[in-house]
Amino acid sequence: MGNKRKNKKNRLDIVKFPVVLLSPIKKFLEKEIEKLRKRKDEMEKDDPFRDESRTSNNSLEEDLDEQLGHFESEVKVKFLLKQMIQFRKALSRLRIGKYGICEGCAKMIDTDRLAIKPEATFCIKCEKERM
Numbered sequence: 792m793g794n795k796r797k798n799k800k801n802r803l804d805i806v807k808f809p810v811v812l813l814s815p816i817k818k819f820l821e822k823e824i825e826k827l828r829k830r831k832d833e834m835e836k837d838d839p840f841r842d843e844s845r846t847s848n849n850s851l852e853e854d855l856d857e858q859l860g861h862f863e864s865e866v867k868v869k870f871l872l873k874q875m876i877q878f879r880k881a882l883s884r885l886r887i888g889k890y891g892i893c894e895g896c897a898k899m900i901d902t903d904r905l906a907i908k909p910e911a912t913f914c915i916k917c918e919k920e921r922m
């Protein structure tokens with residue numbers, strides 16, 4: 792009785808990202824990657840150039856429609872791929888224990904920034920310098 796088990800004196804190093812948050816972040820990143828992958832697959836299917844039933848004797852209007860559709864899906868797929876790479880990067884940094892540490896300056900990324908953009912691997916300062 793009167794057991795003081797809840798003695799949490801072993802505080803985590805404040806410089807590092809809180810370990811308790813890593814597991815939900817990992818799940819979040821994995822889920823997002825999966826979502827992005829599905830969206831990318833759907834986008835690729837939307838590409839009229841992939842439509843095997845399309846004919847070569849289109850009217851000009853149909854041709855333009857196809858070109859536009861192809862261009863649009865290509866842009867979207869590229870964007871989704873970029874996003875996926877970023878999420879994967881954040882996930883692999885999490886696995887090696889470097890989540891939340893800026894790739895550029897090795898300082899902690901602002902947690903407010905990570906709350907909005909959990910896939911960020913650069914701090915705001917370094918990200919701006921990269922642009």
Ligand SMILES: [Zn+2]
Pocket residue numbers: 893894895896897898913914915916917918
């Ligand atoms: Zn930085």
